[in-house]
Structures are given as C-alpha cells and as structure tokens.
Amino acid sequence: MASSSAVEPSFRLSDRERRSSLGLRFTVLLMHVMFVGAVFILDPTLDWRIHEEPWYIGLYGVLVLLTLVQYFYTAGSSPGYVIDVMRAGSMMHATFVNTAALSKQSNSRNGNTNSPTSHAQLQKLSAMTPTSWAQMVVDLYPPGSNSRDWTCTHCRVVQPPRTRHCHDCDKCVLQFDHHCIWLGTCIGKKNHCRFWWYISEETILCIWTAVLYIESLRLDVDKAWWKDFVGVILLAVLIFILIFLLLLWLFHSYIAVTNQTTYEVARRKRIFYLRGVPERVHPFSRGICRNLYDFCCSSQKGYILEAVPPREELEARAARYTCRDVICCRCC
Numbered sequence: 001m002a003s004s005s006a007v008e009p010s011f012r013l014s015d016r017e018r019r020s021s022l023g024l025r026f027t028v029l030l031m032h033v034m035f036v037g038a039v040f041i042l043d044p045t046l047d048w049r050i051h052e053e054p055w056y057i058g059l060y061g062v063l064v065l066l067t068l069v070q071y072f073y074t075a076g077s078s079p080g081y082v083i084d085v086m087r088a089g090s091m092m093h094a095t096f097v098n099t100a101a102l103s104k105q106s107n108s109r110n111g112n113t114n115s116p117t118s119h120a121q122l123q124k125l126s127a128m129t130p131t132s133w134a135q136m137v138v139d140l141y142p143p144g145s146n147s148r149d150w151t152c153t154h155c156r157v158v159q160p161p162r163t164r165h166c167h168d169c170d171k172c173v174l175q176f177d178h179h180c181i182w183l184g185t186c187i188g189k190k191n192h193c194r195f196w197w198y199i200s201e202e203t204i205l206c207i208w209t210a211v212l213y214i215e216s217l218r219l220d221v222d223k224a225w226w227k228d229f230v231g232v233i234l235l236a237v238l239i240f241i242l243i244f245l246l247l248l249w250l251f252h253s254y255i256a257v258t259n260q261t262t263y264e265v266a267r268r269k270r271i272f273y274l275r276g277v278p279e280r281v282h283p284f285s286r287g288i289c290r291n292l293y294d295f296c297c298s299s300q301k302g303y304i305l306e307a308v309p310p311r312e313e314l315e316a317r318a319a320r321y322t323c324r325d326v327i328c329c330r331c332c
Contacts, residue, residue, distance in 0.1 A: 021184035043216035079188030080174040278318035
C-alpha cells in the first residue's frame with residue numbers, strides 16, 4: 001500500500017506535464033493556422049496569384065510545412081541527459097575530450113594552429129559504472145575543485161562541466177542552455193542545433209507572412225472594412241513576434257560561434273569554474289570553424305564531455321590580437 005501510494009503522485013505529475021506539453025504544442029499549431037490562414041482570408045487576389053504564380057505560394061506552403069515539422073522534431077528530441085550516458089554503458093561511445101591536452105591554437109603567439117582533434121585524448125568507455133563515471137568527471141575539472149560543486153543536490157548525479165539540473169525535466173542536462181516552455185523540453189547539447197534551425201525557419205516564415213499582410217493592406221480593391229482592421233492587428237502582433245525571433249536568432253547564432261550557452265552567459269559569475277575568467281575569453285571556444293562544426297555535426301553523433309581549460313591557457317587567450325594573429329586566423 002505504501003509503495004503504491006508513493007508511486008501514484010509521480011504518475012499524476014507525469015500526466016500533468018504531458019497534458020501541459022500537449023496544450024502548448026496545440027497552441028503553437030493553432031497560432032500558425034491563424035496567422036497563415038488569415039493571409040488567404042484577407043487577400044481577395046490570392047486565388048488569382050495561386051493560378052498565375054503557383055511557385056510563389058507553393059514555396060510559402062513548403063516553408064510553413066517545414067517549420068511545423070522542425071518544431072515537432074525539436075520538441076520531441078532529447079537535449080542530452082547525463083543519466084542517458086551513464087545508462088548506455090558499452091552501447092554508447094562517450095568521448096572524453098581533455099582540452100588541457102589540446103593544441104595551443106587559441107593562445108599561440110607564433111601562428112601555430114594545429115587541429116584540436118589530432119591532440120585530443122579519446123577514451124571509449126567499455127563499461128559505465130558510478131566509480132568510473134565519477135573519476136572521469138573529476139579529471140574534467142581544475143585541480144583542487146570541491147566535489148560538492150559538481151554533485152547535483154537533486155538527483156545525486158556527478159555533473160560534468162557545463163551541466164545543470166533542470167527542475168522542469170527533473171534531470172541533469174549536458175551543456176544546458178535553457179528550458180523552452182514553447183517546445184516543452186530543454187535545449188542542450190543534443191538538440192541546440194535543431195533549435196537554431198527551428199527559430200531560423202520561424203523567423204523567415206514571419207517575415208514572409210508579414211510581407212503578405214502588407215501587400216493585402218495596400219490593395220486598392222473593394223473589400224470589407226473588418227478585413228483591414230483584422231489585418232492591422234495581426235500585422236502588429238506579427239511584427240512584435242518577429243522582433244523577438246530576430247533577437248533570439250542573433251543571440252543563439254552568437255553563442256554557437258563562441259561555443260557558449262545561455263546559462264553560461266547569464267550566470268557566468270555564479271558558475272564556480274568560470275569565476276576569474278577574463279570577460280573577453282570564452283573558455284570552451286576552439287575557434288569559429290571548429291565551434292560551428294561541433295555545433296552542427298559533432299554534437300549529433302555522440303556525447304562530448306569538455307574539460308575546463310587550465311588557468312594559464314585562459315590567461316594567454318586574454319592577450320590582445322596582433323596583426324600576425326589576424327593574418328594567421330587565430331580566431332578561427
């Protein structure tokens with residue numbers, strides 16, 4: 001009786017979260033139907049354009065479909081949970097990248113820019129046990145770090161660097177960025193790139209829809225007054241959403257290029273291993289090209305656990321760029 005009563009609340013909580021997530025996704029779908037459907041209602045010449053310029057409306061329809069597919073694909077994806085790596089064991093290739101052994105391309109003053117992967121120490125875990133996991137995580141932190149700083153107080157999981165416990169998902173997320181309420185899931189290492197593609201497609205769709213609204217309002221044809229009234233209101237709301245999406249897209253493009261997360265940018269002074277790091281230094285950045293590759297490709301193939309670079313390397317990165325650094329593409 002006691003065990004069943006203990007389990008029952010968790011089922012209720014799970015069902016409540018599931019209904020909330022489904023409600024949010026239905027709301028997003030309804031918003032797309034409303035804004036896109038209004039285009040066909042407010043523009044009396046759209047039927048003519050469909051016959052005369054089928055490619056234009058066809059491309060618009062394809063964009064709407066791709067955006068919705070990308071939304072549900074991202075909402076249903078895993079951000080990369082720590083517990084998944086620990087459970088996978090020999091079935092998962094967890095890659096340990098010790099940036100202390102990487103080439104000094106970031107702080108090189110003589111133009112040496114060796115490939116990071118050629119110096120990375122890779123370990124394939126044949127068996128994942130709590131002891132081996134804890135020992136591997138210890139090696140990722142600077143010497144002398146307190147184990148209490150990287151042990152989750154909620155699920156008692158030993159957290160690698162850049163990991164945070166999400167109270168909405170009730171799990172520790174690798175390279176935690178934020179919990180997106182509209183998607184109903186966390187954004188982390190495994191789905192950050194998908195999230196970027198979604199907001200990119202959503203931004204383009206909003207711009208295209210706003211253009212169609214403006215064209216319908218500028219038409220010099222007889223139509224009901226309420227159509228212009230509704231069109232103006234929807235256009236104002238759409239512009240507000242578009243401004244938010246543009247800012248969001250610019251910000252996530254910036255943190256992708258510099259290999260940061262929203263959580264690290266917002267809580268930089270509160271994260272213990274980022275305290276004292278110079279403001280202009282991005283500790284986990286390996287150059288623009290490598291950052292973009294890891295963001296778009298590498299993160300989809302496995303779990304990469306990044307070590308915190310040593311203090312000497314971070315201080316060297318804070319040095320100002322010289323003409324030689326620019327010629328040698330030090331930032332790339």
